[in-house]
Amino acid sequence: MPELPEVETIRASLAPALTGRRIDRVEILDPRLTRPELPELVAAALEGERVADVRRRGKYLVVVFESGRHLLVHLRMTGNVLHPAPEGHRDDPHVRAVVRLDDASDVVYRDVRRFGTWDVLEAGELDDYFVARRLGVEPLDRSFTAAGLGRSLAGRRAPVKAALLDQRAAAGIGNIYADEALWYAHIHPLVPAGQLDSEQVTSLRRGIRRALRLGIRRQGATLRDYRGADGGRGRMQDEFRVYGREGEPCDRCGAPIAKARLAGRGTWYCPVCQPAHEP
């Protein structure tokens, strides 16, 4: 499932290929993709636009056009952006959109489960869009401080993992990197977010950054559906400390990794070195 490192990996490979290119033609094959906007309106808005940059905000891929418009792509669970287009994509039933560029190459948007979304914003609407969704700071920016993280967790009774999954404390963390970050930080996922002391908050900040940076270096985690824009697999799954490893020995202390269910999500942790309470 594409989280910050997966989206960043896609962004990094799309940016040099798309920057400076003009969009000649847009085919939206699944009308759900642009909901609630009509797909033909979105396609018409994009045709003729020239790409100025490809950025990322949290888990959003942000295509910036010279006109000031933006295309926001959210891959949700199973979305992929592929460029250059893979062989045979015309027969692939999961291709939801195809964008033809002025160098005659195609960008293919593929999404098995159809949760992904495309939004076109007019110039000047981007900041409000993220504010309205209460998207938190970028966890790899300097502005992501322990003090700021502490403030956004203060008073919250929800489990710390749930607080990481909603995007207010920091943008871009999903189920995988939340579990990994909490392992690095020695923090139990069920601890109420507001109960962390300042030392734990500092450690959590470090764990988040460590997990996300490693994910980017490994070009994301390919479990089932995720692929880079070039179709390549990520290797982060080889670095998992807890995610999906129920019963396997903890890399730190050897105790078997436990699995729980939290906020409807599978949650893996080491019951020994991520204690629920201070010793």
Place this chain on the structure above:
DNA sequence: CCCCAGCCCTGGTCGC
């Protein structure tokens, strides 16, 4: 405001 359940979606896996 906070918190949580339910919803959207499809494909893979498992038990029978």
Place this chain on the structure above:
DNA sequence: TGCGACCAGGGCTGGG
């Protein structure tokens, strides 16, 4: 070999 149940989960909505 078929079939139903269940699981994967990001972000949003609605209810308490």
